[in-house]
Amino acid sequence: MSHAAFFPWQTALAVNWLGARERFAHAWLIHGLAGVGKREFALAAAAALLCESPVNGLACGKCLACGWVSHGNHPDLKRIRPEALALEEGADEAVGDDAIEISNDAPTSGAATKRAPSKDIRVDQIRSMESWFNHATHRGGWRVAVIYPAEALTTISGNSLLKVLEEPPASTVFLLVADAPDRLLPTLLSRCRRLALPTPSHTDAMRWLEGQGIQSPDQWLAAAGGAPVLARRLAQSDGPACPAWLDGLLQSLHSGRALDLGALADIVAKTPTPQWLDALSRVAVDLNLVVHGLAPRYFPGLGKSIADVVRHCDAKKLSELSKWLAEQSRLATHPLNAKLFAQSALQRMATSCQSARTV
Numbered sequence: 001m002s003h004a005a006f007f008p009w010q011t012a013l014a015v016n017w018l019g020a021r022e023r024f025a026h027a028w029l030i031h032g033l034a035g036v037g038k039r040e041f042a043l044a045a046a047a048a049l050l051c052e053s054p055v056n057g058l059a060c061g062k063c064l065a066c067g068w069v070s071h072g073n074h075p076d077l078k079r080i081r082p083e084a085l086a087l088e089e090g091a092d093e094a095v096g097d098d099a100i101e102i103s104n105d106a107p108t109s110g111a112a113t114k115r116a117p118s119k120d121i122r123v124d125q126i127r128s129m130e131s132w133f134n135h136a137t138h139r140g141g142w143r144v145a146v147i148y149p150a151e152a153l154t155t156i157s158g159n160s161l162l163k164v165l166e167e168p169p170a171s172t173v174f175l176l177v178a179d180a181p182d183r184l185l186p187t188l189l190s191r192c193r194r195l196a197l198p199t200p201s202h203t204d205a206m207r208w209l210e211g212q213g214i215q216s217p218d219q220w221l222a223a224a225g226g227a228p229v230l231a232r233r234l235a236q237s238d239g240p241a242c243p244a245w246l247d248g249l250l251q252s253l254h255s256g257r258a259l260d261l262g263a264l265a266d267i268v269a270k271t272p273t274p275q276w277l278d279a280l281s282r283v284a285v286d287l288n289l290v291v292h293g294l295a296p297r298y299f300p301g302l303g304k305s306i307a308d309v310v311r312h313c314d315a316k317k318l319s320e321l322s323k324w325l326a327e328q329s330r331l332a333t334h335p336l337n338a339k340l341f342a343q344s345a346l347q348r349m350a351t352s353c354q355s356a357r358t359v
């Protein structure tokens with residue numbers, strides 16, 4: 001685990017919030033724009049709560065507890081996240097982290113051990129906290145569970161967590177992190193105090209990205225909808241802010257040229273599904289904005305093509321396209337046949353954009 005620190009646009013809020021320890025709630029829902037640094041905020045908050053000599057309410061980075069946190073082995077800190085995410089974060093070295101244990105009820109055949117890592121927070125991950133609650137905390141301090149993303153809680157694991165929050169164990173703080181609180185169980189929401197994280201101003205976000213050594217930060221910030229942490233991640237992944245295939249797709253859509261969806265799907269499917277699906281979702285948001293006379297949010301560089309495309313579009317079809325893509329992002333991140341899935345998504349896109357002309 002890397003050093004847990006707040007981003008510059010979070011520090012003032014963090015100092016204020018952590019300064020009121022005597023009135024600190026036992027469960028918080030930390031929410032805000034996707035890619036604004038919520039997970040980092042929650043982990044930095046956990047470090048601050050566990051630190052033995054906080055400075056201004058924030059972690060000192062020097063004490064024993066801070067050392068344990070930065071090595072990912074503080075006994076009073078648990079990160080509850082989907083197995084797939086834990087692997088992505090390199091959790092296999094994180095001692096005392098049970099997020100990657102294989103469920104006991106999984107069949108023991110060879111195939112089962114190779115199953116795709118779970119994208120849900122499973123009920124046994126919540127139940128495994130029970131024995132943790134029964135142990136005294138280090139020097140009688142706090143115990144902190146960071147649960148992210150809270151949308152990954154299933155109905156079963158969400159209800160199991162609800163039971164815990166209804167009779168919260170002593171000295172324990174639960175930090176739930178969510179992009180979309182409205183996707184959580186209302187009963188669970190009612191047990192949490194909400195903490196909305198700020199989105200930095202464009203100037204502050206640009207300054208931070210420049211400080212991170214990101215080239216053309218304005219493009220990436222636009223592609224990330226103004227969320228700087230996501231902008232940095234996009235910039236550090238392969239490829240340009242706007243993939244060439246997307247540009248090509250839009251041009252074919254407005255020129256009315258026949259689209260070779262099979263060939264395009266071949267190209268698209270070379271990037272990981274969540275990545276291209278995300279690009280399609282974002283361009284769909286832009287199409288929806290432009291069709292209502294607003295400026296594109298994610299791909300200002302494609303503004304002209306987008307404007308040309310929406311001239312033939314039906315606003316209702318575009319709004320349905322956005323909903324459909326959002327649904328796919330939740331369901332289909334590991335399709336059996338990536339190319340076929342890409343082709344059907346592109347087909348859907350083409351149909352939604354050419355509706356007025358073909359009808």
Ligand SMILES: [Zn+2]
Binds near residue numbers: 061
């Ligand atoms: Zn410390």
